[in-house]
Amino acid sequence: MDIQDPGFWRAGAISTTAVMLVVLAILTIDSLQDIRAGGSHVPKYDVINQQIGYQYDWTRRMDVPVIGGQQLLFGKLYTEAEAHALMRKGKLVIQSRACMDCHTFFGNGAYYAPDLTKAWLDPAWQQIWMPMTAAKTREDAMVMFLMHPDRYPTWGREMPNLHLDESEAQAVVAYLKWMSAVDTNGFPANFGQTQSQQ
Ligand code: HEC
Numbered sequence: 439m440d441i442q443d444p445g446f447w448r449a450g451a452i453s454t455t456a457v458m459l460v461v462l463a464i465l466t467i468d469s470l471q472d473i474r475a476g477g478s479h480v481p482k483y484d485v486i487n488q489q490i491g492y493q494y495d496w497t498r499r500m501d502v503p504v505i506g507g508q509q510l511l512f513g514k515l516y517t518e519a520e521a522h523a524l525m526r527k528g529k530l531v532i533q534s535r536a537c538m539d540c541h542t543f544f545g546n547g548a549y550y551a552p553d554l555t556k557a558w559l560d561p562a563w564q565q566i567w568m569p570m571t572a573a574k575t576r577e578d579a580m581v582m583f584l585m586h587p588d589r590y591p592t593w594g595r596e597m598p599n600l601h602l603d604e605s606e607a608q609a610v611v612a613y614l615k616w617m618s619a620v621d622t623n624g625f626p627a628n629f630g631q632t633q634s635q636q
Contacts, residue, residue: 482518502624503620
């Protein structure tokens with residue numbers, strides 16, 4: 439081994455790069471498996487047929503989603519394919535209206551309006567918006583709010599009317615329900631324990 443020989447350093451650089459490429463590939467595949475719908479942290483889309491809670495887990499020392507028994511959404515049970523189609527539509531609505539210009543999803547986006555990662559679980563739907571909209575279910579209250587946020591304000595800042603039709607608002611609600619079931623390692627912390635939207 440001659441450390442004066444440039445060939446030695448070249449071989450070292452090439453072999454280190456090759457090993458790290460393999461490590462990167464393994465980590466990428468591992469992460470993709472965890473973050474795809476049906477992966478360890480992300481439920482399948484048909485989780486919208488179930489009750490979703492958010493509870494403190496003493497072993498993990500953070501809030502984690504708790505998937506419960508069957509709970510219809512808009513009075514309906516969705517097949518996996520139907521749920522998938524609904525998510526696709528919900529995402530397209532969210533992208534086309536640029537909700538991230540004001541809101542964050544998983545902490546990404548703008549900080550003008552509340553983070554929407556756990557919006558489905560916001561106690562304000564039952565406490566404020568259901569009485570305000572006279573809706574019978576949380577999802578109906580959410581649809582009414584999303585279609586007419588200017589009519590049902592609860593905050594100093596108002597959300598503008600983005601002209602969602604009913605089916606678009608329903609797809610967004612389904613997407614928000616699915617998103618609330620994603621295990622985000624406790625993000626956002628203390629959600630729903632303080633008065634919402636302060
Ligand atoms: C111009 C900024 C703006 C845009 C764009 C916007 N919002 Fe909002 N949104 C707000 C504000 C401000 C609030 C708080 C309003 C209130 O409580 O009256 C809010 C509240 C909400 C809430 C209630 C959150 C909770 O947990 O209490 C939801 C859900 C929501 N928005 C969804 C959306 C979706 C979906 C889109 C895109 C289709 C969107 N918003 C686009 C500003 C915006």
